[in-house]
Amino acid sequence: xxxxxxxxxxxxxxxxxxxxxxxxxxxxxxxxxxxxxxxxxxxxxxxxxxxxxxxxxxxxxxxxxxxxxxxxxxxxxxxxxxxxxxxxxxxxxxxxxxxxxxxxxxxxxxxxxxxxxxxxxxxxxxxxxxxxxxxxxxxxxxxxxxxxxxxxxxxxxxxxxxxxxxxxxxxxxxxxxxxxxxxxxxxxxxxxxxxxxxxxxxxxxxxxxxxxxxxxxxxxxxxxxxxxxxxxxxxxxxxxxxxxxxxxxxxxxxxxxxxxxxxxxxxxxxxxxxxxxxxxxxxxxxxxxxxxxxxxxxxxxxxxxxxxxxxxxxxxxxxxxxxxxxxxxxxxxxxxxxxxxxxxxxxxxxxxxxxxxxxxxxxxxxxxxxxxxxxxxxxxxxxxxxxxxxxxxxxxxxxxxxxxxxxxxxxxxxxxxx
Numbered sequence: 001x002x003x004x005x006x007x008x009x010x011x012x013x014x015x016x017x018x019x020x021x022x023x024x025x026x027x028x029x030x031x032x033x034x035x036x037x038x039x040x041x042x043x044x045x046x047x048x049x050x051x052x053x054x055x056x057x058x059x060x061x062x063x064x065x066x067x068x069x070x071x072x073x074x075x076x077x078x079x080x081x082x083x084x085x086x087x088x089x090x091x092x093x094x095x096x097x098x099x100x101x102x103x104x105x106x107x108x109x110x111x112x113x114x115x116x117x118x119x120x121x122x123x124x125x126x127x128x129x130x131x132x133x134x135x136x137x138x139x140x141x142x143x144x145x146x147x148x149x150x151x152x153x154x155x156x157x158x159x160x161x162x163x164x165x166x167x168x169x170x171x172x173x174x175x176x177x178x179x180x181x182x183x184x185x186x187x188x189x190x191x192x193x194x195x196x197x198x199x200x201x202x203x204x205x206x207x208x209x210x211x212x213x214x215x216x217x218x219x220x221x222x223x224x225x226x227x228x229x230x231x232x233x234x235x236x237x238x239x240x241x242x243x244x245x246x247x248x249x250x251x252x253x254x255x256x257x258x259x260x261x262x263x264x265x266x267x268x269x270x271x272x273x274x275x276x277x278x279x280x281x282x283x284x285x286x287x288x289x290x291x292x293x294x295x296x297x298x299x300x301x302x303x304x305x306x307x308x309x310x311x312x313x314x315x316x317x318x319x320x321x322x323x324x325x326x327x328x329x330x331x332x333x334x335x336x337x338x339x340x341x342x343x344x345x346x347x348x349x350x351x352x353x354x355x356x357x358x359x360x361x362x363x364x365x366x367x368x369x370x371x372x373x374x375x376x377x378x379x380x381x382x383x384x385x386x387x388x389x390x391x392x393x394x395x396x397x398x399x400x401x402x403x404x405x406x407x408x409x410x411x412x413x414x415x416x417x418x
Contacts, residue, residue, distance in 0.1 A: 034089070038082045046078040067129045071122040079115055083108065109164050117157040124149050138209065143228040144198035144246070151229075193247040194229035200250055201227070207249060207256055215254035218244040237378075265348035265372030266381050272392060273364035273404040274330060280400065281326040293398065295339050296332060303327060333399040334367060337392060341371050346384040348374045364404035 017025075053074040057065035068074070087108050128146040131137040163169065201207055207224060213234065214221045222236035231243040248254075260266055282290070287304060291297045307325045316324030337355040341347050351372040358366035369392070373384045396403055 034086075038085065041085065042079060042082045045081045046075050049078045050074045063133065064126065064130045067126040068122070070129070071125045073119065073122040073126065076115060076119045076122055083112055083115065087112075106164055110161050113157050113160045113164065117153055120153050121150050124153070140208070143226055144194060147229045148195045148198075194245075197247045197250050198227065198229070207232075208258070212257040213254050214257070215244060215248070215252070217252065218242055218248070220244055220254075260376065263351075263372075263376075265351050265374055266376040268369060268371045268373055268381075268385050268388065270385065270389060271358060271366035271368040272389070272396065273361075274367055274396070275364050275402040275404050276360060278400065278402040279328060279330045279365070281321040281328055282332065283321075286329070286400075287327065290329075290332060290399065293336070295343070296336050299335055299339070300327070300332070329399045329401055330365070330367070333396060333401055336395065336399070337367070337369060340391065340395075341369065341388070344388065346373055346375060346387075348372045 050069065053065065053069050057069055087105075124146050128142045131140075132142055207213060207227070209224050209227060211224050212222065213224060215234075220234040220236065220242040222234045222242070224232060225235050225241075226233040227246065230246055232246055232249065234242045234244065236242055287300055291300050304327065307327065311318060311324040314324065318324060334355050334357075338353065341353050341355070342349065347353065348371075352370060353372075354370040356368050356370065358368055360366075369388065373381050375381060375384060393403065
Protein backbone atom coordinates (compact mmCIF):
# COMPACT_ATOMS: atom_id res chain seq x y z
CA UNK A 1 0.00 0.00 0.00
CA UNK A 2 2.92 2.30 0.68
CA UNK A 3 3.83 2.59 -3.02
CA UNK A 4 0.36 3.92 -3.87
CA UNK A 5 0.82 6.85 -1.51
CA UNK A 6 4.24 7.63 -3.04
CA UNK A 7 3.15 7.53 -6.66
CA UNK A 8 2.87 11.29 -7.00
CA UNK A 9 6.15 11.73 -5.09
CA UNK A 10 7.98 9.46 -7.55
CA UNK A 11 6.39 11.27 -10.46
CA UNK A 12 7.66 14.63 -9.17
CA UNK A 13 11.15 13.25 -8.55
CA UNK A 14 11.21 11.94 -12.11
CA UNK A 15 10.39 15.45 -13.26
CA UNK A 16 13.49 16.74 -11.50
CA UNK A 17 11.87 18.30 -8.39
CA UNK A 18 13.81 18.49 -5.14
CA UNK A 19 13.10 15.78 -2.59
CA UNK A 20 11.62 18.03 0.15
CA UNK A 21 9.34 19.93 -2.21
CA UNK A 22 8.17 16.67 -3.74
CA UNK A 23 7.38 15.29 -0.31
CA UNK A 24 5.22 18.31 0.64
CA UNK A 25 3.35 18.25 -2.68
CA UNK A 26 2.85 14.52 -2.37
CA UNK A 27 1.36 15.02 1.11
CA UNK A 28 -1.00 17.72 -0.15
CA UNK A 29 -2.01 15.57 -3.10
CA UNK A 30 -2.72 12.54 -0.87
CA UNK A 31 -4.77 14.63 1.55
CA UNK A 32 -6.90 16.12 -1.25
CA UNK A 33 -7.52 12.77 -2.92
CA UNK A 34 -8.27 11.02 0.37
CA UNK A 35 -10.60 13.80 1.50
CA UNK A 36 -12.65 13.44 -1.67
CA UNK A 37 -12.71 9.64 -1.39
CA UNK A 38 -13.64 9.72 2.30
CA UNK A 39 -16.47 12.19 1.66
CA UNK A 40 -17.82 9.88 -1.04
CA UNK A 41 -17.47 6.84 1.22
CA UNK A 42 -19.13 8.71 4.09
CA UNK A 43 -22.03 9.77 1.87
CA UNK A 44 -22.42 6.25 0.49
CA UNK A 45 -22.42 4.59 3.91
CA UNK A 46 -24.83 7.19 5.32
CA UNK A 47 -27.19 6.58 2.42
CA UNK A 48 -27.02 2.79 2.77
CA UNK A 49 -27.22 2.63 6.58
CA UNK A 50 -30.05 5.16 6.81
CA UNK A 51 -32.00 3.26 4.15
CA UNK A 52 -31.45 -0.01 6.02
CA UNK A 53 -32.58 1.56 9.30
CA UNK A 54 -35.69 3.05 7.70
CA UNK A 55 -36.59 -0.23 6.02
CA UNK A 56 -36.08 -2.08 9.30
CA UNK A 57 -38.09 0.45 11.33
CA UNK A 58 -41.01 0.27 8.91
CA UNK A 59 -41.30 -3.48 9.51
CA UNK A 60 -41.12 -3.42 13.30
CA UNK A 61 -44.05 -2.74 15.61
CA UNK A 62 -42.11 -0.57 18.05
CA UNK A 63 -41.54 3.10 17.30
CA UNK A 64 -38.17 3.22 19.10
CA UNK A 65 -36.21 2.60 15.89
CA UNK A 66 -38.20 5.37 14.17
CA UNK A 67 -36.96 7.81 16.78
CA UNK A 68 -33.42 6.47 16.27
CA UNK A 69 -33.64 7.54 12.65
CA UNK A 70 -35.02 10.97 13.60
CA UNK A 71 -32.19 11.54 16.10
CA UNK A 72 -29.55 10.89 13.38
CA UNK A 73 -28.25 7.72 15.03
CA UNK A 74 -27.63 5.95 11.68
CA UNK A 75 -25.74 8.98 10.37
CA UNK A 76 -23.39 9.03 13.35
CA UNK A 77 -22.80 5.27 13.05
CA UNK A 78 -21.99 5.73 9.35
CA UNK A 79 -19.24 8.22 10.29
CA UNK A 80 -17.35 5.39 12.00
CA UNK A 81 -16.39 3.79 8.68
CA UNK A 82 -14.38 6.80 7.37
CA UNK A 83 -12.79 7.09 10.80
CA UNK A 84 -11.53 3.50 10.68
CA UNK A 85 -10.12 4.12 7.21
CA UNK A 86 -8.35 7.31 8.31
CA UNK A 87 -6.96 5.63 11.42
CA UNK A 88 -5.56 2.81 9.26
CA UNK A 89 -3.88 4.87 6.53
CA UNK A 90 -2.43 7.78 8.55
CA UNK A 91 1.05 6.13 8.73
CA UNK A 92 1.08 5.73 4.95
CA UNK A 93 -0.13 9.26 4.20
CA UNK A 94 2.56 10.94 6.32
CA UNK A 95 5.34 8.40 5.80
CA UNK A 96 7.68 11.23 4.80
CA UNK A 97 6.83 13.14 8.01
CA UNK A 98 6.81 10.52 10.80
CA UNK A 99 7.08 13.24 13.46
CA UNK A 100 3.48 14.25 12.70
CA UNK A 101 2.00 10.82 13.23
CA UNK A 102 1.48 11.12 16.98
CA UNK A 103 -0.39 14.44 16.63
CA UNK A 104 -2.65 13.16 13.87
CA UNK A 105 -3.43 10.04 15.90
CA UNK A 106 -4.48 12.28 18.78
CA UNK A 107 -6.72 14.33 16.47
CA UNK A 108 -8.44 11.22 15.13
CA UNK A 109 -8.88 9.83 18.65
CA UNK A 110 -10.47 13.10 19.77
CA UNK A 111 -12.79 12.90 16.76
CA UNK A 112 -13.74 9.34 17.76
CA UNK A 113 -14.56 10.47 21.31
CA UNK A 114 -16.75 13.30 20.02
CA UNK A 115 -18.42 10.92 17.58
CA UNK A 116 -19.20 8.44 20.35
CA UNK A 117 -20.66 11.30 22.44
CA UNK A 118 -22.96 12.13 19.52
CA UNK A 119 -23.97 8.46 19.24
CA UNK A 120 -24.86 8.18 22.94
CA UNK A 121 -26.57 11.58 22.85
CA UNK A 122 -28.80 10.42 20.01
CA UNK A 123 -29.67 7.28 22.00
CA UNK A 124 -30.65 9.44 25.01
CA UNK A 125 -32.78 11.73 22.83
CA UNK A 126 -34.38 8.71 21.20
CA UNK A 127 -35.24 7.21 24.59
CA UNK A 128 -36.70 10.52 25.77
CA UNK A 129 -38.85 10.89 22.64
CA UNK A 130 -40.01 7.28 22.87
CA UNK A 131 -40.97 7.51 26.55
CA UNK A 132 -42.78 10.81 26.02
CA UNK A 133 -45.31 8.93 23.87
CA UNK A 134 -46.15 6.48 26.68
CA UNK A 135 -49.09 7.55 28.85
CA UNK A 136 -47.28 6.91 32.14
CA UNK A 137 -44.42 9.22 31.13
CA UNK A 138 -46.16 11.96 29.13
CA UNK A 139 -46.45 14.32 32.08
CA UNK A 140 -42.98 13.62 33.53
CA UNK A 141 -40.03 16.06 33.16
CA UNK A 142 -38.18 13.74 30.76
CA UNK A 143 -36.40 16.69 29.14
CA UNK A 144 -34.61 17.45 32.42
CA UNK A 145 -33.43 13.87 32.84
CA UNK A 146 -32.29 13.69 29.21
CA UNK A 147 -30.36 16.93 29.56
CA UNK A 148 -28.56 15.83 32.72
CA UNK A 149 -27.60 12.51 31.09
CA UNK A 150 -26.31 14.38 28.02
CA UNK A 151 -24.33 16.75 30.25
CA UNK A 152 -22.84 13.72 32.01
CA UNK A 153 -21.95 12.12 28.65
CA UNK A 154 -20.20 15.31 27.52
CA UNK A 155 -18.43 15.48 30.87
CA UNK A 156 -17.09 11.93 30.43
CA UNK A 157 -16.14 12.77 26.83
CA UNK A 158 -14.29 15.89 27.99
CA UNK A 159 -12.31 13.79 30.49
CA UNK A 160 -11.23 11.37 27.78
CA UNK A 161 -10.35 14.23 25.40
CA UNK A 162 -8.26 15.92 28.08
CA UNK A 163 -6.53 12.65 28.88
CA UNK A 164 -5.84 12.04 25.18
CA UNK A 165 -4.42 15.51 24.54
CA UNK A 166 -2.29 15.80 27.69
CA UNK A 167 -1.27 12.12 27.96
CA UNK A 168 -2.38 12.22 31.59
CA UNK A 169 -4.33 9.45 33.26
CA UNK A 170 -8.03 9.92 33.90
CA UNK A 171 -7.48 9.49 37.64
CA UNK A 172 -5.00 12.36 37.64
CA UNK A 173 -7.49 14.53 35.79
CA UNK A 174 -10.23 13.70 38.32
CA UNK A 175 -7.89 14.59 41.16
CA UNK A 176 -7.24 17.97 39.54
CA UNK A 177 -10.97 18.38 39.00
CA UNK A 178 -11.65 17.80 42.70
CA UNK A 179 -9.51 20.82 43.57
CA UNK A 180 -11.61 22.96 41.25
CA UNK A 181 -14.96 21.58 42.45
CA UNK A 182 -15.98 24.88 44.08
CA UNK A 183 -15.61 26.69 40.77
CA UNK A 184 -17.52 23.95 38.95
CA UNK A 185 -20.35 24.11 41.47
CA UNK A 186 -20.62 27.85 40.86
CA UNK A 187 -20.56 27.45 37.07
CA UNK A 188 -23.13 24.64 37.05
CA UNK A 189 -25.29 25.99 39.89
CA UNK A 190 -28.43 26.40 37.79
CA UNK A 191 -27.95 22.98 36.20
CA UNK A 192 -27.55 21.27 39.58
CA UNK A 193 -30.53 23.13 41.06
CA UNK A 194 -32.61 22.27 38.00
CA UNK A 195 -31.70 18.60 38.23
CA UNK A 196 -32.53 18.43 41.94
CA UNK A 197 -35.80 20.26 41.27
CA UNK A 198 -36.72 17.85 38.48
CA UNK A 199 -36.29 14.91 40.82
CA UNK A 200 -38.35 16.56 43.58
CA UNK A 201 -41.04 17.63 41.12
CA UNK A 202 -41.30 14.10 39.76
CA UNK A 203 -41.13 12.24 43.09
CA UNK A 204 -43.54 14.59 44.91
CA UNK A 205 -45.76 15.05 41.85
CA UNK A 206 -45.70 18.84 42.26
CA UNK A 207 -46.35 19.66 38.60
CA UNK A 208 -46.72 17.72 35.38
CA UNK A 209 -46.45 18.68 31.74
CA UNK A 210 -49.91 19.90 30.77
CA UNK A 211 -50.76 21.31 34.21
CA UNK A 212 -52.30 24.77 34.38
CA UNK A 213 -50.24 26.89 36.77
CA UNK A 214 -50.29 30.53 37.84
CA UNK A 215 -47.16 32.28 39.11
CA UNK A 216 -47.75 36.00 39.32
CA UNK A 217 -44.09 36.90 39.93
CA UNK A 218 -43.15 35.78 36.42
CA UNK A 219 -46.45 36.61 34.76
CA UNK A 220 -47.16 32.94 34.06
CA UNK A 221 -50.78 31.82 33.71
CA UNK A 222 -51.24 28.85 31.43
CA UNK A 223 -50.26 25.27 30.67
CA UNK A 224 -46.77 23.81 31.16
CA UNK A 225 -45.40 22.66 27.81
CA UNK A 226 -41.85 21.75 28.79
CA UNK A 227 -39.74 21.18 31.90
CA UNK A 228 -35.98 21.13 31.40
CA UNK A 229 -32.93 21.63 33.59
CA UNK A 230 -32.95 25.40 33.78
CA UNK A 231 -36.37 26.63 32.66
CA UNK A 232 -40.04 25.71 32.62
CA UNK A 233 -42.01 26.84 29.56
CA UNK A 234 -45.58 27.96 30.19
CA UNK A 235 -47.91 28.73 27.30
CA UNK A 236 -50.20 31.46 28.60
CA UNK A 237 -53.82 31.67 27.53
CA UNK A 238 -53.00 34.61 25.24
CA UNK A 239 -50.62 32.19 23.43
CA UNK A 240 -47.50 33.96 24.71
CA UNK A 241 -44.70 31.87 26.21
CA UNK A 242 -43.34 32.56 29.69
CA UNK A 243 -40.17 30.88 30.94
CA UNK A 244 -39.56 30.57 34.65
CA UNK A 245 -36.54 29.08 36.48
CA UNK A 246 -37.05 25.40 37.20
CA UNK A 247 -35.93 25.70 40.82
CA UNK A 248 -38.64 28.32 41.45
CA UNK A 249 -41.15 25.43 41.45
CA UNK A 250 -39.86 24.41 44.87
CA UNK A 251 -38.38 27.67 46.17
CA UNK A 252 -41.37 29.95 45.49
CA UNK A 253 -45.13 29.79 45.72
CA UNK A 254 -47.33 29.14 42.69
CA UNK A 255 -50.86 27.91 42.05
CA UNK A 256 -51.48 24.58 40.35
CA UNK A 257 -55.03 24.18 39.02
CA UNK A 258 -54.75 20.42 38.57
CA UNK A 259 -56.79 19.78 41.72
CA UNK A 260 -59.69 21.75 40.26
CA UNK A 261 -59.41 19.95 36.93
CA UNK A 262 -59.44 16.53 38.62
CA UNK A 263 -62.31 17.42 40.97
CA UNK A 264 -66.02 17.27 40.22
CA UNK A 265 -66.41 20.96 39.43
CA UNK A 266 -64.90 24.39 39.01
CA UNK A 267 -65.62 26.97 41.68
CA UNK A 268 -67.88 29.96 41.09
CA UNK A 269 -67.23 32.62 43.71
CA UNK A 270 -68.63 36.04 42.88
CA UNK A 271 -70.73 38.62 44.68
CA UNK A 272 -73.51 41.10 43.94
CA UNK A 273 -73.28 44.38 45.90
CA UNK A 274 -76.73 45.24 47.28
CA UNK A 275 -77.52 48.85 48.21
CA UNK A 276 -78.16 48.88 51.95
CA UNK A 277 -81.05 51.39 51.85
CA UNK A 278 -82.99 49.05 49.53
CA UNK A 279 -83.19 46.34 52.24
CA UNK A 280 -86.53 46.33 54.07
CA UNK A 281 -88.95 44.29 56.18
CA UNK A 282 -91.72 42.69 54.15
CA UNK A 283 -95.35 43.63 54.74
CA UNK A 284 -98.32 41.34 54.15
CA UNK A 285 -98.85 43.00 50.79
CA UNK A 286 -95.19 42.41 49.89
CA UNK A 287 -95.43 38.76 50.87
CA UNK A 288 -98.54 38.29 48.72
CA UNK A 289 -96.80 39.92 45.78
CA UNK A 290 -93.58 37.89 46.19
CA UNK A 291 -95.61 34.68 46.54
CA UNK A 292 -96.21 34.92 42.81
CA UNK A 293 -92.53 34.05 42.30
CA UNK A 294 -92.96 30.28 42.04
CA UNK A 295 -89.49 29.29 43.20
CA UNK A 296 -89.96 30.87 46.66
CA UNK A 297 -93.77 30.69 47.05
CA UNK A 298 -93.69 27.53 49.20
CA UNK A 299 -90.78 28.85 51.23
CA UNK A 300 -92.60 32.14 51.97
CA UNK A 301 -95.68 30.33 53.21
CA UNK A 302 -93.73 27.89 55.41
CA UNK A 303 -91.38 30.56 56.74
CA UNK A 304 -94.19 33.00 57.56
CA UNK A 305 -96.12 30.40 59.53
CA UNK A 306 -93.05 29.80 61.73
CA UNK A 307 -92.55 33.56 62.20
CA UNK A 308 -96.22 34.21 63.04
CA UNK A 309 -96.21 31.37 65.56
CA UNK A 310 -93.07 32.72 67.22
CA UNK A 311 -94.38 36.28 67.36
CA UNK A 312 -97.76 35.19 68.79
CA UNK A 313 -96.16 33.01 71.46
CA UNK A 314 -94.03 35.96 72.57
CA UNK A 315 -96.82 38.57 72.25
CA UNK A 316 -94.82 40.96 70.06
CA UNK A 317 -96.54 44.19 69.00
CA UNK A 318 -96.48 43.88 65.24
CA UNK A 319 -97.88 47.34 64.66
CA UNK A 320 -94.21 48.27 64.62
CA UNK A 321 -92.40 46.08 62.06
CA UNK A 322 -89.12 46.00 63.93
CA UNK A 323 -90.69 44.05 66.79
CA UNK A 324 -90.30 40.29 66.72
CA UNK A 325 -89.19 38.34 63.68
CA UNK A 326 -89.76 39.38 60.07
CA UNK A 327 -88.87 38.39 56.59
CA UNK A 328 -86.76 40.78 54.53
CA UNK A 329 -86.49 41.20 50.81
CA UNK A 330 -82.73 40.52 51.01
CA UNK A 331 -83.27 37.29 52.95
CA UNK A 332 -85.90 36.20 50.47
CA UNK A 333 -83.64 37.01 47.55
CA UNK A 334 -80.80 35.07 49.22
CA UNK A 335 -83.10 32.04 49.47
CA UNK A 336 -84.12 32.54 45.86
CA UNK A 337 -80.43 32.46 44.83
CA UNK A 338 -79.91 29.18 46.74
CA UNK A 339 -82.92 27.55 45.10
CA UNK A 340 -81.97 28.87 41.66
CA UNK A 341 -78.48 27.37 42.00
CA UNK A 342 -79.85 24.04 43.23
CA UNK A 343 -82.11 23.87 40.19
CA UNK A 344 -79.51 25.00 37.66
CA UNK A 345 -78.52 22.03 35.41
CA UNK A 346 -74.87 23.16 35.11
CA UNK A 347 -74.19 23.24 38.86
CA UNK A 348 -72.68 20.17 40.57
CA UNK A 349 -75.17 19.25 43.30
CA UNK A 350 -72.67 16.98 45.08
CA UNK A 351 -70.42 19.92 45.94
CA UNK A 352 -71.02 22.95 48.13
CA UNK A 353 -73.78 25.36 47.11
CA UNK A 354 -74.15 28.48 49.22
CA UNK A 355 -75.28 32.09 49.03
CA UNK A 356 -73.87 34.20 51.86
CA UNK A 357 -73.43 37.74 53.10
CA UNK A 358 -70.00 39.31 53.36
CA UNK A 359 -69.16 42.25 55.59
CA UNK A 360 -70.92 45.46 54.48
CA UNK A 361 -68.68 47.99 52.75
CA UNK A 362 -69.02 51.47 51.23
CA UNK A 363 -70.08 49.65 48.06
CA UNK A 364 -73.04 47.96 49.78
CA UNK A 365 -73.70 44.47 51.13
CA UNK A 366 -71.87 41.79 49.11
CA UNK A 367 -74.15 38.82 48.46
CA UNK A 368 -71.74 36.08 47.40
CA UNK A 369 -72.59 33.05 45.33
CA UNK A 370 -70.41 30.02 46.14
CA UNK A 371 -70.93 26.94 43.98
CA UNK A 372 -69.20 24.63 41.49
CA UNK A 373 -69.95 24.25 37.80
CA UNK A 374 -70.04 20.67 36.48
CA UNK A 375 -68.26 21.70 33.28
CA UNK A 376 -64.66 22.70 34.05
CA UNK A 377 -63.70 23.83 30.55
CA UNK A 378 -62.81 27.50 30.63
CA UNK A 379 -65.15 28.79 27.93
CA UNK A 380 -68.12 26.78 29.18
CA UNK A 381 -67.35 27.76 32.78
CA UNK A 382 -67.43 31.46 31.87
CA UNK A 383 -70.69 31.00 30.00
CA UNK A 384 -72.29 29.23 32.98
CA UNK A 385 -71.12 31.93 35.40
CA UNK A 386 -72.39 34.69 33.10
CA UNK A 387 -75.75 32.92 32.70
CA UNK A 388 -76.21 32.66 36.48
CA UNK A 389 -75.33 36.27 37.26
CA UNK A 390 -77.25 37.73 34.33
CA UNK A 391 -80.34 36.05 35.77
CA UNK A 392 -79.66 37.08 39.38
CA UNK A 393 -78.94 40.70 38.43
CA UNK A 394 -82.22 40.89 36.55
CA UNK A 395 -84.11 39.04 39.32
CA UNK A 396 -82.94 41.37 42.11
CA UNK A 397 -85.35 44.10 40.93
CA UNK A 398 -88.32 41.75 41.52
CA UNK A 399 -87.39 41.73 45.22
CA UNK A 400 -87.28 45.55 45.40
CA UNK A 401 -83.50 45.45 45.73
CA UNK A 402 -81.04 47.80 44.09
CA UNK A 403 -77.49 46.90 43.07
CA UNK A 404 -74.68 49.28 43.88
CA UNK A 405 -73.03 51.02 40.96
CA UNK A 406 -70.76 54.03 41.08
CA UNK A 407 -72.36 57.04 39.38
CA UNK A 408 -71.30 57.64 35.78
CA UNK A 409 -71.07 60.91 33.88
CA UNK A 410 -74.65 60.54 32.68
CA UNK A 411 -75.91 60.06 36.27
CA UNK A 412 -74.12 63.18 37.46
CA UNK A 413 -75.46 65.15 34.52
CA UNK A 414 -79.04 64.12 35.31
CA UNK A 415 -78.59 65.34 38.90
CA UNK A 416 -77.26 68.64 37.65
CA UNK A 417 -80.23 69.09 35.31
CA UNK A 418 -82.60 68.57 38.24
